[in-house]
Amino acid sequence: MQLTRYTDYALRTLIQTALMPDGERLSVTTITATYNISRSHVMKIVQRLGQLSYLRNVRGKGGGIELGMPPDMINIGQVVRDMEANLQVIDCNSPGCKLQPACRLRGILAEAMGAFIGVLDRYTLADLLDNRHELIRLLALDEPA
Amino acid sequence: MQLTRYTDYALRTLIQTALMPDGERLSVTTITATYNISRSHVMKIVQRLGQLSYLRNVRGKGGGIELGMPPDMINIGQVVRDMEANLQVIDCNSPGCKLQPACRLRGILAEAMGAFIGVLDRYTLADLLDNRHELIRLLALDEPA
Numbered sequence: 527m528q529l530t531r532y533t534d535y536a537l538r539t540l541i542q543t544a545l546m547p548d549g550e551r552l553s554v555t556t557i558t559a560t561y562n563i564s565r566s567h568v569m570k571i572v573q574r575l576g577q578l579s580y581l582r583n584v585r586g587k588g589g590g591i592e593l594g595m596p597p598d599m600i601n602i603g604q605v606v607r608d609m610e611a612n613l614q615v616i617d618c619n620s621p622g623c624k625l626q627p628a629c630r631l632r633g634i635l636a637e638a639m640g641a642f643i644g645v646l647d648r649y650t651l652a653d654l655l656d657n658r659h660e661l662i663r664l665l666a667l668d669e670p671a
Numbered sequence: 672m673q674l675t676r677y678t679d680y681a682l683r684t685l686i687q688t689a690l691m692p693d694g695e696r697l698s699v700t701t702i703t704a705t706y707n708i709s710r711s712h713v714m715k716i717v718q719r720l721g722q723l724s725y726l727r728n729v730r731g732k733g734g735g736i737e738l739g740m741p742p743d744m745i746n747i748g749q750v751v752r753d754m755e756a757n758l759q760v761i762d763c764n765s766p767g768c769k770l771q772p773a774c775r776l777r778g779i780l781a782e783a784m785g786a787f788i789g790v791l792d793r794y795t796l797a798d799l800l801d802n803r804h805e806l807i808r809l810l811a812l813d814e815p816a
Binding site for chain 2: 527528529530533534537538541560561562563602606610612613614615616617621623624625627628629630631634635637638639640641642643644645646649653654655656657660661664665
């Protein structure tokens with residue numbers, strides 16, 4: 527019962543982008559090095575977060591990744607909905623389950639997933655940054671990648 | 672963001688076992704045929720549900736699988752806790768995430784998972800059987816496997 531790594535690293539990328547000093551932008555290379563994941567995976571995540579306007583990719587000298595909107599406008603529940611391909615807790619269709627037309631389990635699991643997302647809906651990226659100085663120290667963002 | 676198939680089929684097995692007519696018991700062969708999954712997977716699930724006392728395996732003529740306790744004693748949240756190896760929503764340790772000592776995301780995701788399980792804790796197997804006649808018809812449990 528885990529979020530995909532795609533969603534997980536999307537959230538981490540948003541945190542890391544938000545922690546950049548004023549006027550500085552994050553590079554894919556730095557994200558890759560920080561989390562020890564493949565460059566192609568990071569590229570896909572950054573591209574998707576850009577399509578969703580959570581990130582903006584600024585080209586040229588001094589370019590890089592920056593947030594596309596203020597941290598308190600980035601809702602964690604919405605990011606999870608946007609990044610997870612599937613929020614069905616079980617797969618009733620492959621192979622197709624005979625119980626489906628009368629199944630009570632599906633409704634209960636959907637209610638539980640609603641409660642899960644409902645908690646995340648109460649938080650924004652800003653809530654993940656309230657100890658930003660400690661996070662910046664841990665990421666050593668002031669050191670060269 | 673899905674439960675494992677192991678947990679999913681454990682829940683389906685409990686439902687199917689509870690739907691057997693009085694005095695009749697379920698066979699692994701019937702479960703395998705109903706859900707179109709491998710016999711070895713069903714065996715592992717049935718064995719684990721037996722260890723947890725949710726099921727009892729009666730040997731000999733007329734033997735088979737029956738519930739080990741009344742349906743209203745089998746809590747869905749507890750079954751999910753028992754069957755899922757991991758209720759950590761993301762894996763912070765492989766590779767180890769530098770943010771861990773100060774990460775707020777972990778706490779928020781744990782709160783969300785608590786809400787998910789909290790919903791399931793309000794239901795028992797009995798709640799999944801309130802339309803038992805329709806479920807029995809769908810499973811065609813009165814037909815030979």
